[in-house]
Amino acid sequence: MPTELRRVERALLSVSDKSGLIEFAQALHKLGIALVSTGGTAKAIAGAGLPVTDVSDLTGFPEMMDGRVKTLHPKVHGGLLAIRSHPEHQASMIGHGIAPIDLLVVNLYPFEATVAAGKGYDDCIENIDIGGPAMIRAAAKNHHDVTVVVDASDYAALLGELEAQKGATTLTLRRKLAQKAYARTAAYDSAISNWFASELAETSPAYRALGGSLAETLRYGENPHQWAAFYRTPEQRPGVSTARQVQGKQLSYNNINDTDAAFECVAEFDPAISAACAIIKHANPCGVATGADLAEAYARALACDPVSAFGGIIAFNRTLDAAAAREIVKILTEVIIAPDASEEAIAIIAAKKNLRLLLTGSLPDVRAGGLALRTVAGGFLAQARDNAVVDDMELKVVTKRAPSEAELADLRFAFRVAKHVKSNAIVYAKDLATVGIGAGQMSRVDSSRIAAWKAGEAAKAAGLPETLAKGAVVASDAFFPFADGLLAAAEAGATAVIQPGGSMRDDEVIKAANDAGLAMVFTGHRHFRH
Structure with missing residues (x-):
């Protein structure tokens, strides 16, 4: 067997999000992999009729302090960190009765979701995972011997490799998963530190961490020779990052940038007062107007600069209706973004297969705070979002x-x-x-x-x-x-x-x-x- 292959004989599973857990555990069991687990995860696996060892039986200590202490033990971390080819490590394992853990599957307490749901301070604190990140970092450090999974979307790829390699994983996969593991804990810690800064009203903390999850890899950046990707941050602000794309080809880097500018602009206008339309080109408005309805607002915005509007981005502050949709499809448009759209409007837009239609569900709050970031050579600038409103x-x-x-x-x-x-x-x-x-x-x-x-x-x-x-x-x-x-x-x-x-x-x-x-x-x- 090539030295880069590592057979998986025992796995520790401890997941907050149990999506796909049972099917995954069943597949591991069929491959002859012994299962160790914690708390609710162990109960779910046992409930499916699968043999599983509770981590408290492994460590000889019960879970305590409302589950705050359960995996912080040498028999867990020794099993993850021991270098299999290191004689002294092997001697320590034998001497202290530590068995190797070859696969770690952990997803973390839902801290970001708890904050996004507007939960109180104490709830947010209780959803800060301690044991999970510690195990992830240990397994990722020892990726030469240990496979670590932090995302249920990787279950299928891992199982495919285990089956192809007769119960082993390759160093290539382990390295890839280790990188993702460290990125996940970094993003998790950044969410926690930024939440703390917000709670303390600390605008300039000594360290500012940034984290995001990949929304999609883009075809290229502002220009074809630049690579690009789109990441979502924990901030739940209605816009491009939260929108449902109803139709159209993939958004480009420039599309995303311009569509964000368009939607932030049109959000300045209260839909309860008037319909509003913003037409954007190269992140600048080339026409903005209000009207009795969206069709009128669009026509008036278009009249400001009909030449520049060609191939532009259109944003509305109300549900897109058929009358406005019929006018829009008369010229080339790249993207339409709105809180919602009628079925008739969607059908009209569908005739233009490349035209992207994004529906957000709501408008962003123009008075809400938040971070605005910009990179510079060797660093980045951070400031408060411009939430000043002329009405105030x-x-x-x-x-x-x-x-x-x-x-x-x-x-x-x-x-x-x-x-x-x-x-x-x-x-x-x-x-x-x-x-x-x-x-x-x-x-x-x-x-x-x-x-x-x-x-x-x-x-x-x-x-x-x-x-x-x-x-x-x-x-x-x-x-x-x-x-x-x-x-x-x-x-x-x-x-x-x-x-x-x-x-x-x-x-x-x-x-x-x-x-x-x-x-x-x-x-x-x-x-x-x-």
Whole structure:
């Protein structure tokens, strides 16, 4: 027998999630593998009529302290850690009556699920597994001799190898499973440490651990020469990571990024107040609007920039209906994401086999906290999610003319959208719809000019004689450092402006607004999005 093969003669099984357990244990028994188990796992195996040794019989100690102490014993860890070819290890095993454990099957207490369910502090603490991670790490360290399984999805592959290798496993499989085992305990510990940080309101802990589970391997990253994968974190925030894909081809890296941006943007609009649609291209909105229904909201969003919308991502804040679906399929669209969809809408979308349809069940809470992360060379940046909402801000009128009620509604709308536009961001809006968006420019005045130009192009596309910027309002994600950006908006025909304020030249900008007859309000909140 090749030296890399290790026969499995005894297995220790201790699982919280018992999915597939009995079938798996039956298969191990048929292969002649002796079974050792703990607590509820042992009861389930014995209940299926299979011979099983309780771990307390193995150790000579009963489970105690409400199950907190059961596997933390030399007869367990010695059986996992002993190097089979090491004479001193073998002598210790013989001298202390320690039998080898060749296969460890453990999945951990459901800590992440307990937190996600909103359980109390004490419940979360009790669902922190101690013995499980200790055994997993021991088995994974000694993977030259021991096979470790932490995921029920690996049962089939393991059984296939045991059957093919006549009851043995290969070093290749053991290494692969060991890597997964350490990744699982690392993700588990990261969930615990981040939960503790949240409970303590500790925003900058000395060590910040990150963990996630593989959702899918992607075809490639932003570009074809980059590998990519999509991971889910313990945070249960409605969106791409929680969505059910009804149809369409696999999402790409860029699809996922853009769809997340679209859904976060449209979630700013309360579905109980109005239907809303956000159309995204390259993580920037190219059109956002509200309407009496989704079809109207979509048409108004599309009118902002029908050229850029081609091949874009569409997000809705309400259940997708047939009327909106019929309009969407008239042009090329990559992804639609919505809380739900009617059967008729799903049938209409089905005619476009490559069009992805994602249903999330609900909208994310835009006021909820959470981590926002970005990698840099040699590290990563962590910050709180931008959960500031314009409805919660006290708007300060700084010009001689105060905005009208209609202007004020549009100003709030525009600032809500500007939060989701790459900086420097300028958003023109009228009647609760964007009419021109300038994004990601190095100077704010350039963003302002581009937004005005976009408004003119939108008017041409609609066959209108004058720019859509005329009579519109303008939102800026950050203060105007000079009056030039504001003057560009005035020249385009805007009547009111919303911005954070806070520039050293605020007085100069306010004077320019007064001279141009503009109304202007300050929010006191900046929405940089780099």
